[in-house]
Amino acid sequence: MNGGGMLSRIGVYATRAKDYYEIISELRRLNLDFVSLDPDSPLPKEIKVVLVAKEDALKMQGLNGVKVVEVKDKGISLLSARIRLALQGRDKFGELIVGIDPGETYGLAVVADSALIDYRVFREVDDLLNYVKDVVEAKLAVRTLLRIGDGSPKHRDKVLSTFSIGLEGVEVEVVDEALASLTSIPSLDPPIPKDAASALHIALKEGHRVKGGLHV
Incomplete structure (x- = not known):
């Protein structure tokens, strides 16, 4: 399985090393490319979905044209599904x-x-x-x-x-x-x-x- 249309369209932000590692480990398992984000730097224009740890969600609100997906403790196993829905602009x-x-x-x-x-x-x-x-x-x-x-x-x-x-x-x-x-x-x-x-x-x-x- 590969990322297909998801390549370089996923951003990741987490301040805690544990949260960041869990998110990127799942993305790597699924062979999905991503970009690590800095909230103090401009968001790369190709990013359409931002994965953010629950504790950091407020720092990534209000991004125009970008879907922010909050990754909770149990949500890591469903990450691929939530990314695809976000990229497609769908709820289900x-x-x-x-x-x-x-x-x-x-x-x-x-x-x-x-x-x-x-x-x-x-x-x-x-x-x-x-x-x-x-x-x-x-x-x-x-x-x-x-x-x-x-x-x-x-x-x-x-x-x-x-x-x-x-x-x-x-x-x-x-x-x-x-x-x-x-x-x-x-x-x-x-x-x-x-x-x-x-x-x-x-x-x-x-x-x-x-x-x-x-x-x-």
Whole structure:
């Protein structure tokens, strides 16, 4: 996944080293270019979105033609989605799909309006659940859908069981991984981990609806 139209359009400002490091580490993981900002210097004209730590938000208010995105403690995991929405001048995506490849590790890919916006690999199903809960509760899209691969029935059922306790009323589909693997995906630079790539295939393939979604 690369930054595409985001190159050099993202500015970062944080006075605390910890906040700054967390923000730029996530941007680097996502292969997004950025510019470090100084509030006492003119804002580069190409900057369209400014990421600012919560404690520093007031210092970056009132910028004409620039969207200021306040990064809170839990917001770092949703940074890519919030950047894309800000650049597009939108409050929500039309459709957001979370693809999950269950196995000894859990690959995850997040697709918003047909574009890959995030990917991860989790070792523990509870960590996977916590991330997906953050995505669902953020209400980033008009429609949010989970697609779970069926390649490992044991791990698929573990995900479904865990999610049924931790998520409410979420639309879920189970996807045939043999068919999903035939779905073409764009070449990604840099390439993403194998499990995340499998999750992307799953996200892009329509599956069988889990009746009633997930309910507590």
